[in-house]
Amino acid sequence: MEASAIQKAISDLPKDCRTPLTALLLRLGDDRLILGHRLSEWCGHAPILEEDIALANIALDHIGQSEALLRLAGLVEGNGRSEDDLAFLRDAKDFRCCRMVQLPKGDFAFTILRQFLFSTYSACVWEQMQKSPWLPFAGIAQKSLKEAMYHVRHSQEWTLRLGDGIEESHNRAQEALSSLWPYTAELFRESEGTAELQKAGIACSLSAVIASWRERVEALLKEATLTIPEDDTALFLSNIPTAQHTEHLGHLLAEMQVLPRAHPGAQW
Amino acid sequence: MTELTLEESSEKRELFEKQIQAGEKIEPKDWMPERFRKQLIRMISQHAHSEIVGMLPEGNWITRAPNFRRKKTLLAKVQDEAGHGLYLYCATETLGIDRSELVEQLLTGKAKYSSIFNYPTLSWADIGVIGWLVDGAAIVNQTSLAKTSYGPYSRAMVRICKEENFHKKQGYEIVTGLAKGTPEQRDMVQDSVNRWWWPSLMMFGPSDKDSPNSKELLAWGVKRRSNDELRQRFVNLTVPQAKAAGVTLPDPELRYNEETQDWEFGPINWEEFWQVVSGNGPCNRERMKARQDAHSSGAWVREAAEAYAEKQQRKRAAA
Numbered sequence: 036m037e038a039s040a041i042q043k044a045i046s047d048l049p050k051d052c053r054t055p056l057t058a059l060l061l062r063l064g065d066d067r068l069i070l071g072h073r074l075s076e077w078c079g080h081a082p083i084l085e086e087d088i089a090l091a092n093i094a095l096d097h098i099g100q101s102e103a104l105l106r107l108a109g110l111v112e113g114n115g116r117s118e119d120d121l122a123f124l125r126d127a128k129d130f131r132c133c134r135m136v137q138l139p140k141g142d143f144a145f146t147i148l149r150q151f152l153f154s155t156y157s158a159c160v161w162e163q164m165q166k167s168p169w170l171p172f173a174g175i176a177q178k179s180l181k182e183a184m185y186h187v188r189h190s191q192e193w194t195l196r197l198g199d200g201i202e203e204s205h206n207r208a209q210e211a212l213s214s215l216w217p218y219t220a221e222l223f224r225e226s227e228g229t230a231e232l233q234k235a236g237i238a239c240s241l242s243a244v245i246a247s248w249r250e251r252v253e254a255l256l257k258e259a260t261l262t263i264p265e266d267d268t269a270l271f272l273s274n275i276p277t278a279q280h281t282e283h284l285g286h287l288l289a290e291m292q293v294l295p296r297a298h299p300g301a302q303w
Numbered sequence: 304m305t306e307l308t309l310e311e312s313s314e315k316r317e318l319f320e321k322q323i324q325a326g327e328k329i330e331p332k333d334w335m336p337e338r339f340r341k342q343l344i345r346m347i348s349q350h351a352h353s354e355i356v357g358m359l360p361e362g363n364w365i366t367r368a369p370n371f372r373r374k375k376t377l378l379a380k381v382q383d384e385a386g387h388g389l390y391l392y393c394a395t396e397t398l399g400i401d402r403s404e405l406v407e408q409l410l411t412g413k414a415k416y417s418s419i420f421n422y423p424t425l426s427w428a429d430i431g432v433i434g435w436l437v438d439g440a441a442i443v444n445q446t447s448l449a450k451t452s453y454g455p456y457s458r459a460m461v462r463i464c465k466e467e468n469f470h471k472k473q474g475y476e477i478v479t480g481l482a483k484g485t486p487e488q489r490d491m492v493q494d495s496v497n498r499w500w501w502p503s504l505m506m507f508g509p510s511d512k513d514s515p516n517s518k519e520l521l522a523w524g525v526k527r528r529s530n531d532e533l534r535q536r537f538v539n540l541t542v543p544q545a546k547a548a549g550v551t552l553p554d555p556e557l558r559y560n561e562e563t564q565d566w567e568f569g570p571i572n573w574e575e576f577w578q579v580v581s582g583n584g585p586c587n588r589e590r591m592k593a594r595q596d597a598h599s600s601g602a603w604v605r606e607a608a609e610a611y612a613e614k615q616q617r618k619r620a621a622a
């Protein structure tokens with residue numbers, strides 16, 4: 036979309052939608068930025084050359100989506116912050132990403148299982164959001180959905196290979212699933228102001244996609260001979276408001292933001 | 304492989320020599336002397352390994368790239384290098400050796416890779432300078448290799464060169480930007496040029512008089528230009544670019560020779576070159592360890608993929 040059309044769309048937004056929409060865009064953008072960062076850590080270190088390429092590709096998609104989402108967040112917020120300001124000069128406490136994406140990349144099984152859980156969620160979210168009548172957002176959702184479908188396919192294929200491959204890969208995949216599962220409920224936690232956004236028809240609620248996510252995830256995990264843990268720590272862990280982030284986020288941002296922080300105002 | 308009678312062999316050899324003389328490409332199905340095949344395997348796989356090991360020094364800055372645009376281009380660049388490696392391994396496989404064996408040669412230290420990647424990337428400016436100088440030097444070398452006598456290698460070079468040009472452009476853009484930046488950024492980029500200039504010149508390999516393989520490779524048209532010729536071409540191209548960018552090449556002896564129209568340069572530290580080649584560079588051990596670790600910690604992944612594929616095949620056969 037052209038810049039003027041985006042500005043027009045923003046000025047047409049209902050007043051009570053701007054803050055919740057900014058929050059939602061930041062959240063979606065931050066999730067992808069941090070996960071993209073984690074994926075990029077594989078570049079040069081993957082188990083096979085083809086996966087160096089595939090994981091870099093998926094990382095690039097996430098970083099590109101994040102760029103678009105944070106740019107739009109900055110515009111909707113209206114305080115003159117660019118996508119780079121938001122990514123590279125914001126403090127950890129103001130990041131809105133979920134905790135699952137912050138966790139270190141782990142072994143290949145952990146990376147794949149996380150990607151499978153997240154990309155399936157992502158596809159569910161974009162399927163809904165692409166219907167948004169608010170075009171700047173619908174545009175990002177449409178493009179992201181295409182990418183997410185490839186990410187789902189890639190991570191599904193690997194989840195099957197690992198889960199139903201050899202004993203070691205199965206054990207590692209199961210271990211990864213068990214440690215990731217408690218973080219999944221947080222994906223569906225409502226953003227503040229969802230009601231306003233729903234009322235204006237701009238975005239759906241994130242909890243609305245939980246059923247279709249669960250169905251897709253269960254089916255594939257079953258085929259991969261992996262078992263979803265039974266306890267409900269998932270819900271508990273997601274609802275501790277003081278544990279908003281993991282300890283890993285601060286380290287990740289310290290690394291990611293080092294240059295813009297060390298050289299205020301410099302162009303790169 | 305069946306033994307050829309002496310007569311057959313000399314007939315085939317004659318045809319091969321004729322093809323070379325006529326500037327025709329040798330293709331995988333064509334007869335070629337064993338020595339030619341061996342030299343090509345050595346050369347192309349060395350090139351492939353360089354692409355792969357080359358991912359490490361630049362990969363070192365992916366998580367610290369300073370904005371979205373730079374992060375995306377750097378990640379895409381390192382990904383391109385992986386693609387080049389893959390493409391070159393495939394070209395080597397046409398000579399009757401498989402990738403796993405080639406990788407084994409790299410990991411055991413039997414095969415070499417470009418020694419430039421044994422230098423550390425210490426600042427963001429290195430990402431710009433590597434694109435400009437290292438990809439730049441690679442382009443000079445590869446443009447010449449695009450005319451090589453072995454078909455698959457030649458085609459790989461044409462394709463790869465296009466992307467390397469893109470890398471060089473992006474690198475040079477970073478360099479010129481930093482050279483116009485804050486005083487800290489200007490220091491950063493000059494320091495980086497100081498560190499990478501001489502190793503870039505060494506990328507073309509030993510001086511012609513000390514290059515044992517060159518003569519044969521030139522005669523077969525595998526190489527089209529000698530190491531020293533290519534090095535000179537690179538210097539001639541780069542000196543004006545350095546001037547335009549506003550950085551100084553760290554060689555007080557650089558001067559233009561009106562007669563030869565060459566930029567003459569000071570003596571290369573060949574002691575350093577041979578030390579790095581033989582494993583004593585600043586990062587040789589780290590680079591090898593990173594590759595070995597990636598390979599060994601990925602073993603179970605590769606096994607799982609194989610086992611799964613077999614299971615699926617059995618299922619399909621049973622169905």
Ligand SMILES: [Fe+2]
Nearest residue numbers: 354383384387
């Ligand atoms: Fe390359």
Ligand SMILES: [Fe+2]
Nearest residue numbers: 384438467470
């Ligand atoms: Fe390159």
